[in-house]
Amino acid sequence: MTTATDIAALRTRALRDLLSHLDGSATDQWPVVAGSSTTDFADPVRAELERDRIFGEVPFIVAHGSEVAQRNDFVTVELPRNKVILIRQRDGGVKALINSCRHRGAELVSEESGKCRLFSCPYHRWSYDPSGALRTVTLDSTFGDFDRSAYGLVEVPVEERHGFIWVIDNPHRQIDVAAWLGPEVDAIMASYAIGDLVSIDPHTYRRPVNWKIMQDGFLDNYHVKYAHPNTAGKMLHTNAVALQDFGRSFWFLTARKTLDQFIGHDVEWTASMEAHTIESIFLGPNTMLLKHATHFELLTFRPIGANPGESIMQMRIMAPSVEASGLEPEHWRKRWAKNWGLLIAILHDEDFPILDGSQRSMNNLDAGPMLLGRNEIASHLFRRLVDDLIGAAR
Numbered sequence: 118m119t120t121a122t123d124i125a126a127l128r129t130r131a132l133r134d135l136l137s138h139l140d141g142s143a144t145d146q147w148p149v150v151a152g153s154s155t156t157d158f159a160d161p162v163r164a165e166l167e168r169d170r171i172f173g174e175v176p177f178i179v180a181h182g183s184e185v186a187q188r189n190d191f192v193t194v195e196l197p198r199n200k201v202i203l204i205r206q207r208d209g210g211v212k213a214l215i216n217s218c219r220h221r222g223a224e225l226v227s228e229e230s231g232k233c234r235l236f237s238c239p240y241h242r243w244s245y246d247p248s249g250a251l252r253t254v255t256l257d258s259t260f261g262d263f264d265r266s267a268y269g270l271v272e273v274p275v276e277e278r279h280g281f282i283w284v285i286d287n288p289h290r291q292i293d294v295a296a297w298l299g300p301e302v303d304a305i306m307a308s309y310a311i312g313d314l315v316s317i318d319p320h321t322y323r324r325p326v327n328w329k330i331m332q333d334g335f336l337d338n339y340h341v342k343y344a345h346p347n348t349a350g351k352m353l354h355t356n357a358v359a360l361q362d363f364g365r366s367f368w369f370l371t372a373r374k375t376l377d378q379f380i381g382h383d384v385e386w387t388a389s390m391e392a393h394t395i396e397s398i399f400l401g402p403n404t405m406l407l408k409h410a411t412h413f414e415l416l417t418f419r420p421i422g423a424n425p426g427e428s429i430m431q432m433r434i435m436a437p438s439v440e441a442s443g444l445e446p447e448h449w450r451k452r453w454a455k456n457w458g459l460l461i462a463i464l465h466d467e468d469f470p471i472l473d474g475s476q477r478s479m480n481n482l483d484a485g486p487m488l489l490g491r492n493e494i495a496s497h498l499f500r501r502l503v504d505d506l507i508g509a510a511r
């Protein structure tokens with residue numbers, strides 16, 4: 118499946134399945150109920166495997182290209198294995214440089230973002246240019262000889278594709294995002310043209326929660342009306358998903374309540390259906406992309422080092438720039454500030470307290486085995502990928 122016609126057929130098929138699910142209180146299902154154990158979310162040995170065999174082996178998104186739009190723009194990013202500086206290069210490419218001075222390892226950049234022509238180490242003032250090359254050694258007549266070309270900042274592999282910046286958090290790997298996504302998901306991503314949009318005010322949260330609990334929480338269509346009765350639950354259907362499995366990633370459609378007017382009708386996908394559905398892609402191993410009628414949201418989750426009880430969640434909105442939108446700058450700003458306000462309120466008041474409590478509960482040594490229902494198909498597929506990558510038997 119690689120053409121626009123194929124993608125339209127996927128949407129029509131999913132739309133019809135979703136309407137029939139809504140009609141019969143059904144959803145796409147996994148073949149079996151599965152067990153789950155607290156150690157999956159609390160065991161430091163498993164956390165180390167996840168850090169190395171997932172984040173050290175496969176590509177994942179760390180930014181949208183517009184966050185480092187101009188030459189020498191940088192952001193610092195905490196990855197599970199390395200803290201890196203993402204910086205736009207003179208040739209338009211992006212590099213991810215490990216944020217450690219090669220002299221005695223001081224943290225080179227402490228700012229979250231900025232623009233820099235020369236990184237100067239705060240400890241002894243060695244300096245590096247934006248490509249990571251070692252430029253100057255302080256008092257070098259006394260320091261002694263060494264091969265400067267071998268002491269540039271260490272790079273991890275980066276690729277910019279479909280508007281996003283992807284990395285593998287391991288200098289000894291090569292990155293190929295298209296190969297990782299596979300032809301179908303690569304074609305769907307290309308059709309979205311997210312590179313033409315801008316990332317508006319990305320938010321980063323450090324949470325006292327395992328990254329998989331966080332990811333599961335945002336793959337979960339089963340909790341919507343129970344955990345969000347007065348917000349998302351009012352607008353969205355609960356426990357109705359039409360899903361297409363693409364191996365490492367999967368695509369799915371969920372319903373707004375306004376879709377009910379089409380129950381019982383034989384409909385084709387048209388652009389007007391965007392107002393009544395949410396199209397999502399889980400990009401393995403740690404990302405959810407949601408397509409709305411006017412914008413995209415991207416949610417990423419990654420562990421902090423090998424700590425099973427700490428993670429970083431990043432949330433992004435990608436939409437047309439002020440210029441492309443044709444809106445007055447003030448109107449544009451207010452519009453997205455309002456959108457962010459709604460998202461953040463649900464997150465802080467409703468999702469975070471539940472997910473924080475889940476992690477506290479994983480430390481109960483005798484809580485007993487847990488279950489993942491057949492209706493929780495997205496979480497089964499996420500678990501399948503994680504287990505495959507770390508080589509876990511289940």
Ligand code: FES
Nearest residue numbers: 218220221238241
């Ligand atoms: S540690 Fe950076 S210059 Fe010494």
Ligand SMILES: [Fe+2]
Nearest residue numbers: 334344345468
């Ligand atoms: Fe939620």
